[in-house]
Amino acid sequence: MESYQKLLKENKFWAIDKINNKPDFFENLLHVQTPEFLWIGCSDSRVPPNEITQTQPGEIFIHRNVANLVINTDVNLLSVLDYAVNHLKIKHVIVCGHYGCGGVKAATTNNDFNQVLNMWLRNIKDIYRIHRNELDAIKDEDLRIDRLVELNVQEQVMNLAKSSIIQRAWKNENRPDLHGWVYGLKDGIINPVFEMKANTHIDPIYEYDNL
Ligand code: CO
Numbered sequence: 001m002e003s004y005q006k007l008l009k010e011n012k013f014w015a016i017d018k019i020n021n022k023p024d025f026f027e028n029l030l031h032v033q034t035p036e037f038l039w040i041g042c043s044d045s046r047v048p049p050n051e052i053t054q055t056q057p058g059e060i061f062i063h064r065n066v067a068n069l070v071i072n073t074d075v076n077l078l079s080v081l082d083y084a085v086n087h088l089k090i091k092h093v094i095v096c097g098h099y100g101c102g103g104v105k106a107a108t109t110n111n112d113f114n115q116v117l118n119m120w121l122r123n124i125k126d127i128y129r130i131h132r133n134e135l136d137a138i139k140d141e142d143l144r145i146d147r148l149v150e151l152n153v154q155e156q157v158m159n160l161a162k163s164s165i166i167q168r169a170w171k172n173e174n175r176p177d178l179h180g181w182v183y184g185l186k187d188g189i190i191n192p193v194f195e196m197k198a199n200t201h202i203d204p205i206y207e208y209d210n211l
């Protein structure tokens with residue numbers, strides 16, 4: 001059997017198992033999607049959002065990319081954000097990075113990864129520059145990268161707060177709260193490192209007054 005065929009086989013077992021436990025499981029999901037959470041995570045295969053939070057289909061709206069970045073020109077992410085905030089009315093946005101992130105680590109090197117990845121990782125290099133004093137003082141390389149992972153999550157939460165999508169929802173509906181978390185590959189534990197409640201003030205240059 002080819003490896004991909006195993007996925008299809010396991011899928012059938014899974015579907016049968018769900019129905020055995022709860023006959024109306026799929027019927028219920030068909031009509032409503034009311035997740036409370038938007039998850040912006042790393043594409044890393046070792047950080048599956050539903051599994052590490054023990055959530056079911058229908059509970060988390062998910063967007064993933066390399067190193068969980070929130071880029072203000074990323075139409076893909078902004079479409080997900082807009083839909084989650086304005087249609088699904090989600091209450092919490094979670095940016096979840098992970099210690100030992102390969103994308104973050106790659107950004108700390110001087111390797112040329114060719115244009116597309118260079119473009120993407122440049123955003124993380126900018127974060128390193130902003131926090132260079134703190135990061136350069138950490139002598140152990142793994143610890144330094146792990147701290148950059150935390151700062152990256154913090155910066156991506158702030159990038160969310162800079163968007164008019166979030167600011168409009170904050171002003172009109174006092175939601176969503178923004179959360180920056182980091183998952184530990186070594187112990188499976190999520191470490192909350194940063195939080196922005198709805199209507200937190202940010203640097204005034206980013207605050208829109210005609211929302
Ligand atoms: Co990663």
